[in-house]
Amino acid sequence: MNRYYLSIVALAILVLSSCVSKKKFSATQTDLNMCNEKLAKAEASLNDYMAKLSACESDRTAAKNELNNLKSNTMGQVDDLKKQLADCRSHLDKSVNQVGDLAVMSQSANKNMELTLQQLAEKDKYIHLLQAAKTKADSINLALAVNLKSQLAEGIEDKDVDIKVDKTVVMINLSDKMLFQSGSSNLTSKANDVLAKIAQIVKSKPDLQVMVEGYTDNVPIKNECTKDNWDLSVHRATAVVRVMQTKYKIDPNQLIAAGRGEYNTLASNDTAEGRSTNRRTRIIIMPKLDQFYDLLNPATAPK
Numbered sequence: 001m002n003r004y005y006l007s008i009v010a011l012a013i014l015v016l017s018s019c020v021s022k023k024k025f026s027a028t029q030t031d032l033n034m035c036n037e038k039l040a041k042a043e044a045s046l047n048d049y050m051a052k053l054s055a056c057e058s059d060r061t062a063a064k065n066e067l068n069n070l071k072s073n074t075m076g077q078v079d080d081l082k083k084q085l086a087d088c089r090s091h092l093d094k095s096v097n098q099v100g101d102l103a104v105m106s107q108s109a110n111k112n113m114e115l116t117l118q119q120l121a122e123k124d125k126y127i128h129l130l131q132a133a134k135t136k137a138d139s140i141n142l143a144l145a146v147n148l149k150s151q152l153a154e155g156i157e158d159k160d161v162d163i164k165v166d167k168t169v170v171m172i173n174l175s176d177k178m179l180f181q182s183g184s185s186n187l188t189s190k191a192n193d194v195l196a197k198i199a200q201i202v203k204s205k206p207d208l209q210v211m212v213e214g215y216t217d218n219v220p221i222k223n224e225c226t227k228d229n230w231d232l233s234v235h236r237a238t239a240v241v242r243v244m245q246t247k248y249k250i251d252p253n254q255l256i257a258a259g260r261g262e263y264n265t266l267a268s269n270d271t272a273e274g275r276s277t278n279r280r281t282r283i284i285i286m287p288k289l290d291q292f293y294d295l296l297n298p299a300t301a302p303k
Contacts (some may be wrong), residue, residue, distance in 0.1 A: 169286040176279035183221060185235035198283060199248030211256040211284040212240045217275035218262040234259030236281055
């Protein structure tokens, strides 16, 4: 009986003990769940704060970088402004110096300007003097040229003689058949009539110069005395000059001989008529060149 009773008591104690442990366990489990929830919330809050802290750190870093860039740019601008200021001061100093130089130069420039104006006035006066002298000389020479033409034309009516007045000179073109034998520099008897009249006029005017130019056609020529047309033109010019000096006693200082060969043609050499025109001797009567050079000297220019 006691044993049975003890067994019941023991069982009852065991049951009661088991009931108490389940309640505690349940309560403990509930507390644990609450703690876990709080822990989860705490972790979520911590993560949120950590994210905010990271964002703040990022903003702080960006702000710091921006501040550094701003400082760097500001320092660069300050340096540029300092350089610009130094350049402005340098330009200002140069301007001041230039103003000073201009002030000194203006005084010298005024003196130079006065001197230049004076020289220009003298040159202008001299230019007017030259123009007046040349006009006077041209008028005299033109009158002389017309007079010479009229004297030469008198008594000479020949198609082989062409007399022209060009500005202040008289040009007399004589055909080769009037002056020379064919292909040679020997003068014909007919040439004496013209040359005598020209020599008479030249001899009466010792202030004139006479240039004799020989011309040929383009037909080649070569013999014992003549190499080519250059030779022939020179020989013909010197033949006329020599006669005017030796026979008509013209001062050789007034005479010039020149050979022009087959060049400086008046007509085409393709026809017989053209070649005949080109075979000529031209006598140019003109004032001495030194008379014109004298005009360049105020002391000798005509008054």
